[in-house]
Amino acid sequence: MVLLSLSLLSAGLAFANAASLTQVTDFGYNPTNAEMYIYVPDKLPANPAVILGVHYCGGTGPEFYNDTRWASIADTKAFIVVYPNTPNLKDHCWDVASKQTLTHDGGGDSQSIANMVKYTIAKYNADKSKVFMTGRSSGSMMTNVMAATYPDLFVAGSAYAGVSAGCAAGPEVDYWNADCAQGKIIKTGAEWAAIARDMYPGYTGAYPRMQFWHGTVDGILNYQNLHEEVKQWTSVWGVADVQPVTSTDSPEAGYTRMNYGDKVESVSADNINHDIPVHEEESLKWFGI
Template identity: 55%
Template sequence: MLELQSFTNGAQNVLVSVPDFGSNPTKLQMSIYVPTKLATSPAVILALHPCGGTGTGYYQQTKYASLADTNGFIVIFPSAGHDNNCWDVATTKTLTHDGGGDSNGLANMLKYTIDKYNADPKKVFVTGTSSGAMMTNVMVATYPDMIAAASGYSGVAAGCLAGSPGSSPQTADPTCADGKVVKTSDQWKSVVKAMYPTYNGTYPKFQVWHGTADTFVNYPNLGEEIKEWEGVFGVSWNKNLTNSPQTGYTQMVFGDGDQFLAYSAVGVGHTVPVHESVDLQWFGIT
């Protein structure tokens, strides 16, 4: 049974801005949702908005906050105020562990939250949509030692946009979004490993989602994500489960399914709707 505690240090059940969470090299904005009834050593979810979005918008568009009320976890809803409100997934700084980019600032938000709320450092999770899913891939690659599990909706492989002049539809090299950055599994693995070359531990369990009718971040990007994480985890395709978690969706299981899953949604465009309850199960919160 989930043990909840009343928490009175700061505002609860509202989204609160955190102006100072430590080093913030790219001037990101941090907002946090802390439920009134907080679990002992709570889990933390970093929820990343799409291009053009904000943390406040993602807070309103998703069910993570209301589920936090029930399950006692904390949700961070950050905002990227640059490049058309898209997360930087292109520069060397963000594609490097502690490199001084967006990924570094997001990691510092997690560290701040763990320290302030006595959160469980083994229950830190990341999720996001579109640009947020692209950054979810990057966070898994750059901070695997901080994150336990992740879920990305309609994103691209970590490093797909490396070297692009920007990360938004207005500024990016379109080759990646068009699904034309194609690498082997071993090549993608090398891309991930180069982001944190001294790390020799395990990587966070990861599930990725993509719609077959996505013509904005084209569907072939799912195949590249799959190759990337197959390589990192050392797993290969095992089986498909049709109509899972709902009609028209196919769950692709890799290895024993404990490390990596992919979901293909027939006829779904950009973006795949967030499946919060599936995420919480994957994270081990429910």
């Protein structure tokens, strides 16, 4: 009976100490009233890595937590995952259109998200050279926006089925830009790079290394947007003229990977629609984790 009691007590303590998704309500200035959720593994190194995971339209931070393997992988690789939740109750999309969100410290969703990450870095003494971001659909669009508005905060990003930073810019009352979604906004690399740089005037440091995933038959955010993302970030990095290294059937059959000087990478998924699967392990390779 004693052994059984000790066993049950041990199991109870283990359960009580098990990591879980937790909401944080006091992470600092939050101009749009976005919500913050965080997953912190039970065991962390002294200076852990941080990954920002941004949800899609119609979703929430907790749903992105449940729909992806970031948290379960965090248990083994010991990094923290931050899951922001949009304040937009109409369609649960992120604001990637307004002047506020497309400006560094402009008072938009991007600033609320940045402050969540800054809070996490400070509280857990995170390694600032290991702060990354990823997202899907609207979250991927926001990943691009964060790369342009807060390039000093992130080292790399992995964006699934998104659009270029600034592509969806438009009236603040309507966050959906049909021309952008349909792949009709086509610019030169130099034009896209200027748009990205204008989101943080005066910034002269490095930008995040960017990886992009897109299905060739995406009916929500047209495949053309992948090419525009590549043009934008290869121009920002100054590698637009680099001949990409192309790998077919990578990371699996039907996928084509193109690497531009190790600064920008695109992965096309043949005959895959908007619901392109998240390849967490491949994103982690890009991050260097």
